[in-house]
Amino acid sequence: MTRLNRPAIFVVESNPGPLELIQQELHKRYAADYNIHYAALPFEALATLSTLREAGAPVATILASCWLEGMGGETFLQLARHLHPQARRVLLTTRGDKSVAQTIIHASAIGTIDAYSSKPLGAADEDFHIVVSQMLHDWVAENRPPYIVARIVGDQWSRRSHELRDLCKRNSLTFEFYDTDSAEGRSLLEESGCPAGPLPVVLLADGQALTDPSNIELAEALDRASIADITGPLPEGVVDVVIVGAGPAGLSAAVYGASEGLSTLVVERVAIGGQAGMSSRIRNYMGFPMGISGGELASRAYWQAWLFGTDFTFGREVAELEVQGDERVLRLADGGEVRARAVILAMGVSYRRLGIQALDELIGAGVFYGSASAEAVAMKGQKVFVLGAGNSAGQAALHLARFAEDVTVLVRADSLLPSMSEYLIREIESTPNVRVRTNTEVVGGGGSYRLEQLVLERNGTRETVPAHALFVLIGATPHTEWLPETVCRTEEGYIVTGRELLEDETPPTEWPLERRPYLLETSIPGVFAAGDVRHGSLKRVASAVGEGSTAITFVHRYLAGD
Ligand SMILES: Cc1cc2nc3c(=O)[nH]c(=O)nc-3n(C[C@H](O)[C@H](O)[C@H](O)COP(=O)(O)OP(=O)(O)OC[C@H]3O[C@@H](n4cnc5c(N)ncnc54)[C@H](O)[C@@H]3O)c2cc1C
Structure with a gap:
């Protein structure tokens, strides 16, 4: 039975024998939870994928044979990516066929495929199933968590709302976020018994409602609810x-x-x-x-x-x-x-700040440092900018591109080449909704309550562009400011260790022992x-x-x- 709100698994295979076996295998394992679509011809498959997109039906994974009638599997998956950017894409090969190695290397380097697998050879081919399961697991983790541990109600663009989303995401706590202005947000605030806040309010699965909790308060409440053993008692000895x-x-x-x-x-x-x-x-x-x-x-x-x-x-x-x-x-x-x-x-280390006051005031309200993963889903249909030219900026841009309408990478230098790995540059070049603006700096921006525009400067010319979000990934500083003077550090704050402690060019330190410092010892x-x-x-x-x-x-x- 096809239900539109169930995620789909989509298979394209022009060869009837393998198609039949794939059908049997997928049907046995996944038919209860997923709609499974099969197509023999790539153009027919693209038409169906397009119809699913128009109907808003989610597609979790697309499996395409390397060899299709009229089109290579890699080309097909590249086209399918435009229609369903969040779907995980798998290239199906014939076991032992070494001729497809270059296709796989290329497709994975430019991000056309998330995995490859041999077509099943018979019933219960677990090598095939493990790939399909992993793809479904990854899609579900990002798009449809099985249960919700925390519901957060707050102002979408407040810094603390962002921090709490980030904290949940990075502690693998499944959460939903509701803006205070939404009907669901208002009704949850009533349900929490604290309609007036202070915001954000966090409702836990066991019914606890926390108003503007600190990290430790949230962690302790999760421990109390036996949801997550996060804080742990401090040892006494x-x-x-x-x-x-x-x-x-x-x-x-x-x-x-x-x-x-x-x-x-x-x-x-x-x-x-x-x-x-x-x-x-x-x-x-x-x-x-x-x-x-x-x-x-x-x-x-x-x-x-x-x-x-x-x-x-x-x-x-x-x-x-x-x-x-x-x-x-x-x-x-x-x-x-x-x-x-x-x-x-x-x-x-953590990311260096931009130093533009108007933008620093909007941290969490459209301006984000480092973390793109907690915010990616909220970027659906938005115009997003990524500032930075390193690998972390490249990865953030590609991840955001799965959700955002378009992503612009802003780079001060005239190319990404010296600072970003070549595989990421190739993936960026082949992702249709990511573009790169070189020789460009962010010099200002603002908005009321949340980021609305950025001021960019290129070769002395300034331009104001509409922007929903800016992810800043421009180098880092170490977290060592709290250490005592006796821990020898460089001017930038990095900790000096081992033999370098005895070398002249490092800041002077008293190494107190007769033995030499061990490797990595401060x-x-x-x-x-x-x-x-x-x-x-x-x-x-x-x-x-x-x-x-x-x-x-x-x-x-x-x-x-x-
Ligand atoms: C977006 C992104 C993508 C990246 N991609 C890659 C990649 O593809 N390949 C690769 O090799 N590298 C990649 N890197 C770099 C890599 O992640 C880092 O080199 C690595 O994480 C460094 O590990 P670490 O444990 O030294 O420090 P960190 O990962 O920075 O961890 C330090 C931890 O210490 C905690 N901490 C700091 N101060 C305190 C304190 N006072 N008390 C308690 N806790 C504290 C912090 O909260 C943090 O969790 C990427 C980095 C980023 C940001």
Whole structure:
């Protein structure tokens, strides 16, 4: 039975034998929850996809054979992408057919396909099903979460509304957002018992209503409701190693620390994943040939570390570090305190501000720093700008393009080439609703309550353009301002470690021991730094992960020897 509001799986295969087998396999597994459409000819398939689009019927995944009558599968998927940009696209190949390798490499490099799979060879071909299931999982995660943990009512364009959406998204908490002006928003406010706010109001699945909650208040309420074990109690004794930050470096240190028998605590002020958690697809991390979303990678690492026995506490910010004999004491912004034998600083970096007051006043109200993933769905049909020329700007633009009407990447230089990976540039070039404006700077902008326009300057000429959102991704600064003077840092704030502490050109530090500092050790013995926060780090997920695990090796050595 076809119901328009059910998502669709769409298959195009011109060869009757494989088509019949695909039909049988998909029908057995997915017919109860999805509408399944089949077509033999690509033009016929495009016409049906177009009709579905006009009817507003969601398409979750499109599978197309490499060889179709009258058109290659890659070309077909490229055309289908215009009609249903959110659908996951899979190229179907014949097992063992090496002649399609170049097509797959090209199609994946320019973002035409999300995955490829061999056509099923017989019943219950799990290799085929795992690809289909993964595509449906990814689509559902973005478009139709199975249950809602939190409903947030607030002003769509207020900074705190944005922060709460971001917090939920990055903690994998499914949420819905309602503007205060909407009928649903008003009715939820009545239901909450606090119609006058203060806003935003968060209604949790167990009925709790929180008015303008802080991160820690929200985390504690989620714990009370047994929805998510986010805050966790602080340990009372001395922990072997405390890790500050749950980005890739911190998570990796947690996995290795706990699995190697150290009592391990991670303190994170926002959510797992750090910057990587904002990335819609990390394509250069080993072991994931078609890429993996940063959120998914972080979530897997979190569960791995947790299963080895790591304790986590989220929504808490470390604000002070003090040395008391053999113990390293970390004080938290909310007043708590943890004592450790060793510490790993993995606080990463955050995006540099634009420094234009009119725009900084609109942060969360159309101006966003770094995170594009929490806002992407809200950008449906909007004119969106991305400022920056690095890989994170490229990824944000491509992710936003799935939802926004058009995306303009603003670049100060005359090309993306020196700063962005070639695969992203190619993907941007082949995405119809993304364009790049080079030699362009943002010099102003504004709007009443939310961003409405930007002032751009190109070769001395200024132009005001209508804009619904600006995502700023223009380089980063490390989160080290809270550390004591005794932690040696560069002028920009990056932490100096290891042998560099003894080199002349670094700022003068007293290394207090006779032994030389271990690799990744800071100027305080027993305090290590890993990932982007460290001077000389490579600013990659893989290197942050490598440094997190390496730091644990030296924590062992420090604990054994000092
Ligand atoms: C949008 C985007 C896309 C990217 N794509 C790629 C990619 O495709 N491939 C790639 O290799 N790299 C990519 N990167 C870079 C990569 O994500 C970073 O190099 C990596 O995340 C660094 O890891 P980290 O653990 O050192 O720091 P971070 O990821 O920055 O994590 C640091 C964590 O520490 C927390 N923290 C900070 N201060 C405190 C404190 N005082 N108390 C408690 N917690 C604190 C922060 O909240 C954060 O969660 C991308 C980055 C971005 C932003």
